[in-house]
Amino acid sequence: MPTPRENILTALHVRLSELPATALRGDVLPERVPAAGLLILRDGEPGEPEVTLSPLRYHYQHRAEIEAVVQGPDRDAAFDTLIAAIGTALNADRTLGGLCDWVEPEAPASVDLPIEGAVALKAALITVVLHYTTTGPLA
Template sequence: MPTSRETILTALHARISVLPATALRGEVLPERVPAAGLLILRDGEPGAPDVTLSPLAYHYQHRAEIEAVVQGTDRDSSFDTLTASIGAALAADRTLGGLCDWVEAEAPRPVDLAVEGAASLKAAVIPVVLHYTTADPLT
């Protein structure tokens, strides 16, 4: 049986997988970036939970990360479209079907990366904060 954390990360991956960009989870950057862009979900860090005692509950603000990458001559516009689509996908269901109390993305800090012999990349890490509660830190 998967843990709450794994179930939530799987739901987040499913949420971004409906976008036109290719969505991977925990993979290395491939040699080629698809024309619609590339998203790589990183599990991130659950951090130290706040704890309540009656009943015992662990309240997390888990920081996952989505790496967003586009390539090509119109990368500024493509990147803007891709990040806006991530925001819209998260806003459509801020609880991931009731698995989280709240899901929110933070603003990306894009960088342009030169690639020898190919069009430049535009990429950013988009932190996504997952607010959820579990009865045990290992489940």
């Protein structure tokens, strides 16, 4: 049976998969970036939980990461469209179907990545803070 952490990360990946961009989880950057863009979800770090007693609960602010990448002659507009689509998808249900207490994306810092012999990539790392509670650090 999957842990709450895995259920939340799977739900986040499913939400990203509904976007026009190709959404991967934990993969390496492929040689070609699809025309609609590429998203790679990284599991990130759960961090140190706040612990409450009676009943014992672990409250996490898990920092997952989404790598967003676009390529093409109109990459600035494509990048903006992709980032806005991610925001809209996350705002549609900030609890990922009740699996999470709250989902909070942070603003991306974009960078242009030159590719020898090809059009440069525009990419950003978007941290998504997942607030959730478990009954144990391995639960």
